[in-house]
Amino acid sequence: MRLGILQLNVSDDPAANLSGTLDMVEQAARAGAVLIATPEVTNCVSTSRKRQIEMLRQQDDDPTLAALRQAANTHGVWLLIGSLALKTGDPDGRFANRSFLIDSKGQIAAWYDKIHMFDVTISDSEAYHESKGYRPGDRAVVTDTPFGKIGLTICYDMRFPALYRTLAQAGARIISAPSAFSPVTGDAHWESLLRARAIETGCFVIAPAQTGTHAAKSGKSRTTYGHSMVVSPWGQVLLDAGTKPGISVLDMDLEEVNKARQRVPSLEHDRPYTLD
Numbered sequence: 001m002r003l004g005i006l007q008l009n010v011s012d013d014p015a016a017n018l019s020g021t022l023d024m025v026e027q028a029a030r031a032g033a034v035l036i037a038t039p040e041v042t043n044c045v046s047t048s049r050k051r052q053i054e055m056l057r058q059q060d061d062d063p064t065l066a067a068l069r070q071a072a073n074t075h076g077v078w079l080l081i082g083s084l085a086l087k088t089g090d091p092d093g094r095f096a097n098r099s100f101l102i103d104s105k106g107q108i109a110a111w112y113d114k115i116h117m118f119d120v121t122i123s124d125s126e127a128y129h130e131s132k133g134y135r136p137g138d139r140a141v142v143t144d145t146p147f148g149k150i151g152l153t154i155c156y157d158m159r160f161p162a163l164y165r166t167l168a169q170a171g172a173r174i175i176s177a178p179s180a181f182s183p184v185t186g187d188a189h190w191e192s193l194l195r196a197r198a199i200e201t202g203c204f205v206i207a208p209a210q211t212g213t214h215a216a217k218s219g220k221s222r223t224t225y226g227h228s229m230v231v232s233p234w235g236q237v238l239l240d241a242g243t244k245p246g247i248s249v250l251d252m253d254l255e256e257v258n259k260a261r262q263r264v265p266s267l268e269h270d271r272p273y274t275l276d
Contacts, residue, residue, distance in 0.1 A: 001147045004028030004036035004077075005208045005248040007228040007241045011215035012046035014055055018064050022071055024247050029075035031249045035147060037080040038068075039208045039228070040155050040180040041097070044085050048219025049133055056095060058087045065100065073106030078145060082178025082208055083114065083154050085134075094135040099152050099178065101143060109145070112152035113137025116160055122184050130156075140166050148173035148254055151203070155179040158193045158207075161200055168201035169267055173257045175203045179225075180210040186225025191237065198231040202261040204252055205231045211243050233260035 006024045010017040021042060028036045043064040046052050059065060064084055072079040079102040086096045097114040115138065117131035140163060141152045151167030151174070158164075158177050167175055175197065181190055198205040211226030228241035228248065233256050241248050261267065 001252050001254060002032045002034055003250055003252050004033030005228050006038045007209055007211050007226060007245050008039050009212040009214060009245045010045050012044055012051050012217055014043040014064055017043060018067055022067060025071045028247050028249060029077050033249050035078045037082060037176060037206055037208045039082040039210045040178045041083055041085050042081055045180060045210060045214040045222055046219060047222050051218035056085055056087050062086060069102050069106040072102040072104060076104045078104055080176055090135055095133055097134045097154060099154055101150060110141050110143035112141040114154040116156045118156040122182060142167050142170045142172045151175040153177050158197055164197045164201050168203055172203055173254060175205050177205055177207040179207055181225040183223055183225045190225060190227060194229050194231050195235045198233055199235040202233045202257055204233060211245060233257045
């Protein structure tokens with residue numbers, strides 16, 4: 001299976017971001033990718049709630065989602081939209097951080113709302129309180145595709161291995177981890193976390209990422225780590241896209257899932273236990 005990974009540097013203007021994303025999807029499709037993956041918050045990276053209220057849309061009215069669905073249909077590819085920031089109509093005004101798997105006809109095959117919120121203080125100058133702006137999801141998602149079952153996660157979810165184990169034991173052979181990772185935690189933990197989740201589950205882990213300093217018309221600009229990765233079920237890093245925006249295409253042998261799980265069948269070895 002040929003996979004296309006898009007590493008993006010989007011601004012807080014969804015309309016300005018869209019044309020570049022569509023161009024990259026087309027290039028990946030021309031390179032033979034049959035599954036193309038984009039990062040977390042493909043439509044808008046913003047630290048300003050005021051700007052988000054101004055620019056974001058609800059799912060049925062979101063132009064990025066509509067255009068990417070059309071692109072999947074036009075190019076005959078499956079498209080993992082890592083996530084979109086969307087209005088929800090919730091009484092408290094919080095948004096959804098929602099991942100979409102689009103089939104080759106442009107239909108929504110599955111969607112997933114990020115469960116784990118990035119509420120952390122990394123340093124005196126860097127803190128995140130994702131739950132103030134986004135409401136968490138409460139459902140894990142695995143869906144069938146022509147390439148086997150795919151499990152959906154987003155960014156901070158990767159620090160919660162139980163979710164990945166649940167997805168793998170539900171049949172996932174590929175797990176997505178689209179991200180907009182902090183440079184500090186990225187440098188310390190990004191590769192280690194992705195490799196661990198792949199090894200523990202015997203899955204391919206695909207992790208398209210945002211990268212660089214993101215232009216902002218309102219609020220403080222944000223910087224992300226980059227280094228989009230694909231990790232094999234044996235824990236090998238098959239792709240590290242570095243820090244520049246761009247497209248990466250690689251072939252994945254899904255038989256490697258079976259081989260890894262036959263060598264170390266840990267998904268079958270759960271045992272009950274008590275905590276004293």
